[in-house]
Amino acid sequence: MQSRLQRLRETLSSANVDAFVVTDILNVRYISGFTGSTATLLVDSNSIKILTDSRYMEQLAQECPSATIIQVQRNWTKRAAELITDAKYLRVGLEYSIPYRDWESLNLLSVETELVPMESPINQLRWKKDDVEILAIRHAARITDMAFKHVLTVLRPDITERDVAVEIECFMRRSGAESEAFDTIVAAGPRSAMPHARSTNRRIGTGSLAVMDFGARHDGYHADITRTVLIGTPSEEQQRVYNTVLNAQRTAMEAIRPGVSGGAIDSLAREYIEKSGYGAYFGHGLGHGLGLDVHDGAILAKDSRIILEAGMVVTVEPGIYIPGWGGVRIEDDVLVTENGYEILTHSDKSLAVR
Incomplete structure (x- = not known):
């Protein structure tokens, strides 16, 4: 202190x-x-x-x-x-x-x-974290990863969005989280095109994209991940959209290092999605700072001039949201290191889970 x-x-x-x-x-x-x-x-x-x-x-x-x-x-x-x-x-x-x-x-x-x-x-x-803060975020990230692994064991076509959210939140609490980082988002089918949808009694179903955005809070510090899954076999377009988001995230993360602006990282993911033909469907910033607040500064944003420094923790979360069809978002928490970056969340990124 x-x-x-x-x-x-x-x-x-x-x-x-x-x-x-x-x-x-x-x-x-x-x-x-x-x-x-x-x-x-x-x-x-x-x-x-x-x-x-x-x-x-x-x-x-x-x-x-x-x-x-x-x-x-x-x-x-x-x-x-x-x-x-x-x-x-x-x-x-x-x-x-x-x-x-x-x-x-x-x-x-x-x-x-x-x-x-x-x-x-x-x-x-607060943008730049010390060792104590990073340790707390690591712990929150581990609990969050464990929760995703757990929820895959209970995911089935007839379970509702709300019941999935309850499973995630209860598991995180039982695993040592002091609370969820924010209201858990579970949105299936066409509702997955709403980035901040509220969980409802809609059933997950078969062949529908389901976006899950959640995180644990530990010792005041937050984790925040999003995974998009589907029960059954994805269509060609569903897989194409998913792969586009996944590759956009990888492209952006590989460029993270001290001295690069947040806007430059955002541009890499945005340009990848635009070249794939989905630019009109990615409206929000690529990511935000993470710490005592789950949104600890708009560090990775289109117009961000913030220069990345070792010790910053950011989310990287590109998405494509097509009204009436559905959406895909993939999000991980990333620590900026002296020589590049370290991914703190390690949940599986397979689209098809059954």
């Missing part, structure tokens, strides 16, 4: 602010180690203060022993304004994500201080 705090302080010095107020709870956790759901940080060059209510005092004492813990009631802004005024800060940075009501309250109470809304530097610090 000290190295993260030091890096934050260096960015604050560059931004010419005396202190920084952190309200995003994931950023609070990243900087302080606090795993609760409600807290605000006030960070300056010498101290870190955590403001929260009585429910978390004991937890904070255990998780953040080096921080100054300040108990507040509902309105934390009043106490924060007192601290800002007492310290005689001239400029204090605020995360853009701060609720307007809280910003307005701080602004009214901190009359001698200039409040500076800004893109949180913590968001960018």
Whole structure:
């Protein structure tokens, strides 16, 4: 935590602010180690203060022993304004994500201080993972892979999308996940053309594409994979679309290494799909950062200028979605290494599973 705090302080010095107020709870956790759901940080060059209510005092004492813990009631802004005024800060940075009501309250109470809304530097610090974070993501990825292997044993034509999702989520919990990373997506038949479909009572059926997008959360960190499967024998077009997505993913992953832009990686997969005749059916970005948030920055996107660095963890998830016909998406979690990349998820990628 000290190295993260030091890096934050260096960015604050560059931004010419005396202190920084952190309200995003994931950023609070990243900087302080606090795993609760409600807290605000006030960070300056010498101290870190955590403001929260009585429910978390004991937890904070255990998780953040080096921080100054300040108990507040509902309105934390009043106490924060007192601290800002007492310290005689001239400029204090605020995360853009701060609720307007809280910003307005701080602004009214901190009359001698200039409040500076800004893109949180913590968001960018979180892109590059340390060894502890990578270990947690590896664990989440292992549980996720185990869940996919399990669900293949119960997949049958008469099982519903919703029951498949329940099987995945229950297995991950039993295998050590603290929760699922997000609401599990299972979409079969024409519904597989909806990238973020909600699971329903539709049966998987025979000869239908079924997209499963899910992940485990371990120690606050996420895994996120997608597999597309089919019970029976795929048609020529189903296999062609599947192979196009699979090869687009491989093409993109093979180019991942430090120094390459996220936009360049996205372009490789996008161009492959376009040359195969399906460019109109791939609308979303190729992938995103992965960490404390399941979408930890749009790193692999069409217009991304983010330069890959060793320690970043990204998803690579091209897809083709044809309305009324169905869709295919294949997604894996990838660690950027000093010399290239390492795939962290290893679930089988066969289309036909029966």
